[in-house]
Amino acid sequence: MKIAVAGAGIIGACTAWAAAKQGHSVTLFEQDTAMAHTSRSSSKLLHGGLRYLETGQFALVKKALHARRFWLKHAPDLCRPLELLFPIYARRGRPKWQVGIGTRLYDFLAAGSGFPYSAWLGKAETLARCPTLLSDGLKGAFSFYDAQMDDYALGQRVVEQCRRLGVSVAEHHKIESFGQLAEFERIANAAGPWAMALRSLQGGTPAYAIDWVRGSHIFIDRFQPQALMLPVPQEKRIFFVLPYQGKTLIGTTEVRQSHPDAQRPSETETAYLLAAYNAYHSEKLTANDISGSFSGVRPLIKSAADPSNATREWAFERVGNVLHIYGGKWTTAQLQGEAALQELLK
Template sequence: MKHSRVAIVGAGINGVMAGWALIERGYEVSLFEALRPMHATSRASSKMLHGGLRYLEQGAFGLIREALLERHWWLSQQTGLAAPLQIYIPCYKNTGRSPWVIRAGTLLYDLLAIGSKMPLSRRHEPSQVMQAIPGLRSEGLVGAISYWDASMDDEALGLWALARLQERGLKLHKACRVERLFNDGRMETEQGLETFDHLVNAAGPWSHHLLTRSELESPYDLLALRGSHLVVDRPLKAGCLFQQHDGRVVFYLPYKGCALLGTTEVAASSEDPSEPIKPSQREIDELIELHNRFVSPRIEPREIIQTMAGLRPLVLERSQAAKNTRTISRESVLLTHGKIVSLLGGKWTTARKQGEQIALAIEASQGFPTTS
């Protein structure tokens, strides 16, 4: 029974790590991807393996603790594709959260990271943060708090995990779009119908479209927010987090010898996973404007060497009104229809945990005892 055949739809990080959990348990896994592995949201992230400092404000302590343990797991794999990163939060007079609130938050973050062997957060004088972040505006700067997270090459790290799975027998079907899932285990692709013991819908922001096309009911809606980043030709040694007046934060991070600036949050939609997601000119202008408010010299258009955008699926119960997207939890939800397990939402950092939950849901449906 442990050698059941499972088909996973979607080779983003969640599909790959569902494969990881299932291969470890002895399942025979086939992964179906509409375009190519790691081409979508999972390569357009902020490249952070993190607990998410800002989720402290939502009181999502369990999610943060879990993500910080997962950050440790990814770092412990020693792939050379992820490394600890110090991030400064500059504090300005009358702008953003007070330094004391930030200090309390970072101390709590240190506490939630216990056991992960990361350096602790610290307070800094204005001169110290000016040295760490070249060109940072000094006017009104009262100091900074720094804390530690990890940065990664998201696409390469996902492909690293996929390569380990292929060595262990995972079968990858690239450029093979899944049209429909049936709750008896049948799956329809352009090549026809195939039957598996279990189906996993890990189609990321398109998972809900797949359910709809399969005429399967869901008590949830997926609200998609487009998040965009700019890669700017400016070397940066440490990371920085800019606070905006509306409470949102924007990362300014070292990335492959340049700086990664983002992200935006704009309601968006996409029907076709093969179509690239692109930032609008308005988002690009917004990010440049934000950078120029905090750092000089100003960004010139020729310094933007790449733009990236991805869709962040936020899971909403049908009854929940989406008034303020910052207050919607980033936690994931599993949905079962007969032999289909669908994952809605979920972070990059916690993809291994999400994969384990999918494997447990499959085992539970077979009557195996589950461990959590």
């Protein structure tokens, strides 16, 4: 079958890959260059999403926990297992019992995925692993495992696999009307944050709405080898402090916006991330320590008043020969691509 995929982020690339593996004739159209947008602006985690357990997204977490293995197996040079610590402080953030239940459930849902189990580390060991953490009130930390990737390089690897299987990758080629794609029997709209612009070309009321939620990260040169997941003070949100390519990556924010374009992280966002980091570390950071930053827009399916609680699941809408793909996560993109292909071939 002749298939067109619009959008060469990780979701479009995985959809094209799935189709090419089945021998279809595929063209992957990209308005800019492959992996130029959200898919290179992630937190670089291949993760189940410990915090999604709080919103009851058990099926998604289980799926994502097992999906980590796919990437580690197929691109061991671009991903690695990552041990994270979730420090517990007296009278601050979630209580120890609650995080303990979460990490146990994470282990249970991950069973068979080949990752080490979570464990409790006492205060001395936590500080030995991360000497800059504030010791006042520290009880210890839960250790648990996810994986880390180079999102841009891994995405390019998928595009490379597509090319090897004969996919024609048309960069700098924006789809402005489906008339442009009349020669194709099936079309997948994998335009991520721009999916609604393509959907609107067909008229009618879309089955889903997209929430554009910007997430920003900052880099600092001071290298912190221990990955941390920490609650943002006075909030339900969490943030990460991650070793990444010789630097430390701190993120992320969740700012709802009214358009799909990523913009530079705002001063408010960088101040928010610095304050969150400083609330837990003895060596304080200032804006002068920031050596880089980036932001990306999550194309989330509108499902909650607070974007933090919005589902990270994917959804499909079929209109004529076009399959519109909404939502999803980097970690589960390969599964999403396979599922999209099944829908597309119906």
